[in-house]
Structure formats: structure tokens, C-alpha cells
Amino acid sequence: MSIAIVIPTYNEAANIGTLLNRVLAVGPEYHAIVVDDNSPDGTADVVRAIAAKEPRVHLILRTADKGFGLAVRAGFARALETDAELIGQMDADGSHDPQVFEELRAAIEAGEADGMIGSRYLATSEIQGWNLHRHANSRVANTLTKWIARLPIADATNGLRLFRRDVLEALDLDRLQSRGYSVILETNYCAHRLGFRLGERPITFHPRAAGESKLGFREVLRFLRFLLALRFRAVPGIANPRAARLRIPAG
Numbered sequence: 652m653s654i655a656i657v658i659p660t661y662n663e664a665a666n667i668g669t670l671l672n673r674v675l676a677v678g679p680e681y682h683a684i685v686v687d688d689n690s691p692d693g694t695a696d697v698v699r700a701i702a703a704k705e706p707r708v709h710l711i712l713r714t715a716d717k718g719f720g721l722a723v724r725a726g727f728a729r730a731l732e733t734d735a736e737l738i739g740q741m742d743a744d745g746s747h748d749p750q751v752f753e754e755l756r757a758a759i760e761a762g763e764a765d766g767m768i769g770s771r772y773l774a775t776s777e778i779q780g781w782n783l784h785r786h787a788n789s790r791v792a793n794t795l796t797k798w799i800a801r802l803p804i805a806d807a808t809n810g811l812r813l814f815r816r817d818v819l820e821a822l823d824l825d826r827l828q829s830r831g832y833s834v835i836l837e838t839n840y841c842a843h844r845l846g847f848r849l850g851e852r853p854i855t856f857h858p859r860a861a862g863e864s865k866l867g868f869r870e871v872l873r874f875l876r877f878l879l880a881l882r883f884r885a886v887p888g889i890a891n892p893r894a895a896r897l898r899i900p901a902g
């Protein structure tokens with residue numbers, strides 16, 4: 652059984668080599684699909700050099716329409732073309748520990764859930780290196796998300812997740828609306844609305860190892876716009892009468 656981990660990257664040349672080694676070291680069944688938006692720092696070149704020697708590393712180079720959400724969707728679509736039974740996602744900057752996938756996998760294999768999330772907001776979770784401003788931002792976003800999306804999970808916006816492949820098959824990736832970070836919430840939300848069970852495990856969220864954050868004000872605004880739209884949009888495969896009446900463009 653193989654496990655495909657999708658890793659979106661933008662200017663992660665300093666981090667991606669170390670991270671790929673860590674992902675591959677989790678187990679021989681782990682494959683990495685790096686989705687790079689043509690980073691000016693040469694991230695794709697680093698990945699290409701590793702992929703030339705390591706068949707479990709794959710690169711998708713996107714050259715138009717940059718976006719975290721578009722990249723994640725492209726990565727999931729590629730993963731569905733492989734025989735991977737479990738498909739995951741993580742950041743490239745060292746904030747997420749790939750070893751957590753083994754815990755998430757065990758929970759899915761035990762039948763606890765169809766998709767498992769590494770959570771920053773359970774009792775024993777830990778977030779390292781955030782200043783007050785970053786904590787406040789995340790708390791507000793998370794509270795708004797809980798209030799609007801009403802998902803049965805504490806952390807609906809962290810990009811460390813693992814799904815059974817049938818969850819992603821059911822999502823209809825082409826019909827998702829998110830181009831940015833809201834893709835995490837959107838996919839969790841759609842999976843839940845489609846009747847799949849989501850679970851969580853506590854994680855330690857580490858500070859970014861090198862490079863700069865891409866989470867700017869524009870991305871925050873896009874996320875808020877997506878939240879607004881969420882209650883009034885159709886979920887692919889689910890009828891939503893409110894969606895026909897009010898259409899707010901998604902983030």
C-alpha cells in the first residue's frame with residue numbers, strides 16, 4: 652500500500668531537501684508530490700535533482716495561476732492517478748512533522764475516521780514560536796470558522812492531514828472554489844457534508860525552519876470572504892437551496 656503526501660511549495664529551496672528526506676524516512680510506502688508554483692528561488696530545481704535519484708519524489712511544476720489552493724488541488728488530483736490508498740498534505744517549511752502521518756494512518760486503519768487532521772487546538776497540542784499577533788489572528792480565524800462551518804473538529808485550517816483516497820475521489824476537485832488557503836477548510840467541510848468522518852490528533856506546530864511566510868493580509872481577506880460564502884454556496888454533490896439565491900465569490 653502506498654501513501655502519497657502532497658507538499659505545496661513557494662520559495663522553499665532552503666527547506667524542501669531536508670523535508671523530503673524526513674518524509675521518505677517515515678516508511679518505504681511514503682511518496683512525496685511537491686507542487687511548486689515556479690518559485691523564483693529555484694525550489695523546483697532542488698526537487699528535480701532529488702527526484703532524479705529518488706523515484707518516490709515527484710514534482711508538479713505549475714507556471715500559471717499561482718495559488719496555494721490550486722496547488723493543493725493539483726497535488727490531490729495527481730495523487731489520485733497513483734495507486735495510493737491514503738493521501739495526505741503538509742507544509743514544506745518544517746512546521747509539520749511528517750512522523751505524525753503514522754499516527755493519523757493508524758487511526759484511519761483502525762476505522763476511527765475517514766480523514767485525520769493534525770490539530771493545533773487540542774488540549775495537549777503545542778504551538779511554538781508564534782508572537783501574540785499570530786496567536787490572535789489564528790484564534791479569530793478559528794473561532795469564526797467554528798461558528799460558520801460547524802465542523803466536529805477543533806482545527807479545520809491546519810494543512811497537515813491524511814485522507815482515505817475515496818474521500819478525495821468524492822470531493823470533485825475541479826468543482827472546489829478555493830484558490831488560496833481556504834482550500835483546507837473547503838475540503839474538510841465538503842468531506843464532512845458528504846458524510847465522511849473526520850478525526851484529529853494533537854500536534855506540536857514548529858516555527859518555520861528557514862525562509863519567509865506567505866500568509867499575507869491578502870490571503871487572510873480571501874479566507875474571510877470564503878467563510879462568508881461558505882453558508883451560501885453549493886457543496887459539490889450536495890443540494891443547497893440557499894446557494895441558488897445568493898452567490899458570493901469564494902477566496
Ligand SMILES: Nc1nc2c(ncn2[C@@H]2O[C@H](COP(=O)(O)OP(=O)(O)OP(=O)(O)O)[C@@H](O)[C@H]2O)c(=O)[nH]1
Pocket residue numbers: 658659660661662663686687688717718719722741742743744746859863864865866
Ligand atoms: N505551490 C504553492 N505553495 C504555496 C503558496 N503559498 C504558500 N505555499 C506553501 O504552503 C505552505 C504553507 O505556507 P506558509 O508560508 O508556511 O504559510 P503558513 O504556514 O500559514 O504561515 P507561517 O506559519 O508564517 O509559515 C508552505 O510549504 C509554502 O511554501 C502558493 O501560492 N503556491
Ligand SMILES: [Mg+2]
Pocket residue numbers: 742744746859864
Ligand atoms: Mg508555515
